[in-house]
Amino acid sequence: MNIAEKIRSKGIKATPQRQLVYEVLEGLGHAPIDEITRKVRAANPCITVATVYRILDSFQEAGLISYLNHPNGKSYYDITPDVHHHIYMDNNEILDYTDEELTELIKKRLQTGKFKDLAIEQVSVQIFAKNKPQK
Amino acid sequence: MNIAEKIRSKGIKATPQRQLVYEVLEGLGHAPIDEITRKVRAANPCITVATVYRILDSFQEAGLISYLNHPNGKSYYDITPDVHHHIYMDNNEILDYTDEELTELIKKRLQTGKFKDLAIEQVSVQIFAKNKPQK
DNA sequence: GTGTCTGCAAAGAATTTGCAAAGAC
DNA sequence: GTCTTTGCAAATTCTTTGCAGACAC
Numbered sequence: 001m002n003i004a005e006k007i008r009s010k011g012i013k014a015t016p017q018r019q020l021v022y023e024v025l026e027g028l029g030h031a032p033i034d035e036i037t038r039k040v041r042a043a044n045p046c047i048t049v050a051t052v053y054r055i056l057d058s059f060q061e062a063g064l065i066s067y068l069n070h071p072n073g074k075s076y077y078d079i080t081p082d083v084h085h086h087i088y089m090d091n092n093e094i095l096d097y098t099d100e101e102l103t104e105l106i107k108k109r110l111q112t113g114k115f116k117d118l119a120i121e122q123v124s125v126q127i128f129a130k131n132k133p134q135k
Numbered sequence: 136m137n138i139a140e141k142i143r144s145k146g147i148k149a150t151p152q153r154q155l156v157y158e159v160l161e162g163l164g165h166a167p168i169d170e171i172t173r174k175v176r177a178a179n180p181c182i183t184v185a186t187v188y189r190i191l192d193s194f195q196e197a198g199l200i201s202y203l204n205h206p207n208g209k210s211y212y213d214i215t216p217d218v219h220h221h222i223y224m225d226n227n228e229i230l231d232y233t234d235e236e237l238t239e240l241i242k243k244r245l246q247t248g249k250f251k252d253l254a255i256e257q258v259s260v261q262i263f264a265k266n267k268p269q270k
Numbered sequence: 271g272t273g274t275c276t277g278c279a280a281a282g283a284a285t286t287t288g289c290a291a292a293g294a295c
Numbered sequence: 296g297t298c299t300t301t302g303c304a305a306a307t308t309c310t311t312t313g314c315a316g317a318c319a320c
Contacts (some may be wrong), residue, residue: 012320015275033309048277053310054267058275069261071204075309076181089252095250104261109237115222115230118264125203125241129250148294150300168284183302188285193300210284276317286307294302 010062017047021055023078025065030086030094032074068094071126083122090130097127145197152182156190160200160214165221169207197266203229206261218257226263232262 003022004014024039025031037052056077061064068076071088085097101115106123110116138148138157141249159174160166172187191212196198203211206223215231220238224232241258245251 008320015319017276036305037178046277048309050278051276054275069204069206069208073204073210074219075191075208087253089253097245097250099244102241105240106237109234110232110264111263113146115232115264116277118222119267120264124261124263126259126261127241127245127255129253129255129261132252132254134185143295149292149301152301181302184284185286185303187300189300272320274317274319275313276314278314279312281310281312282300283310284308287305289303291301295296 005063007059010059010064012058012062012064017044017051018055020044022059022064025077026058028070028079030076030078030109032070032076034074034075064132069124070094071128082113083124085125085127087127087129097125100124127134142194142199145194145199147193148200152179153190153194155179155182156187157194157199160191160212164213164231165203165211165213167205167211169209170174171212192244204259205229206263217258220260220262222262222264231251234260234262 001009001032003019003026007014007018007022007052021036021040021041024036024043028035028039033056036056037049040047040052042095056065060067060077063081066078068078068086069074076094080096085099085102087095087097090108102125103123106125107120110118110120136144138154138161142149142153142157155178156171156175158170159178163170163174168187168191169174171191172184175182175187186230188205191200195202195212198216201216201218203213203214205211207227211229220232220234222232224230237260238258242255247251
């Protein structure tokens with residue numbers, strides 16, 4: 001499935017601007033809006049910031065990408081639409097950490113004790129790490 | 136230890152403005168900047184927004200309070216300085232979820248497999264939940 | 271063709287800054 | 296007294312909006 005098809009598969013129109021934004025985010029994996037905007041405008045300076053905002057928003061709305069709750073407070077987007085955990089590296093890199101078993105384990109853990117009366121909807125683990133120094 | 140002493144214990148000056156900000160946040164537990172500002176200014180209209188920003192920043196720098204990475208994108212502060220987990224309720228309430236055992240468990244889990252070469256510094260679990268409907 | 275999307279420029283939020291006067295220790 | 300903090304107003308930065316023309320399907 002090419003990019004235009006991916007976009008259309010979510011029921012939204014595959015304009016050239018949207019295809020470019022998707023392509024840029026795909027190349028980055030996770031990225032803050034300003035970086036996406038910079039790369040998009042490098043490829044096509046006619047595309048305005050407002051358009052990039054609107055496109056990312058519509059992608060997220062459509063479930064094509066996801067919004068990332070980055071600890072540094074900036075708005076990030078993630079090319080992967082489904083919820084998963086993240087590892088935030090010292091050097092600003094972001095790694096995906098998919099671990100369904102851990103998610104289930106946390107949910108179960110909450111079902112006992114103090115919080116057993118809550119209906120858990122989502123669990124997201126944020127890990128802060130750095131590379132171990134080379135020996 | 137009263138508020139002024141708590142502030143001074145972190146090596147920063149206990150101005151009346153700082154004492155008031157601390158008191159307000161203490162009453163709220165967790166709160167977004169605009170709510171803190173509103174309450175502070177209700178008590179003393181001379182205190183400007185800029186001052187509230189600067190105070191919260193200095194408190195956080197000093198390790199007196201912590202910054203909360205709220206999923207809704209707004210800046211929140213938390214009267215508790217040390218890292219813990221949070222439950223974000225449907226109704227915007229935030230609950231503290233302290234569970235050292237879970238933290239350790241996640242750390243151990245990462246030490247096997249794909250990410251074993253990372254030095255984990257912090258783990259923060261975000262849980263999204265709502266109250267179960269009353270029977 | 272029709273309804274959605276884009277570019278533009280301007281508006282609106284949120285946050286920060288420079289500077290002089292005031293205040294904590 | 297000294298060095299930090301505050302109030303003020305203006306500047307920045309980030310994000311959204313209204314509208315007319317362009318474009319996807």
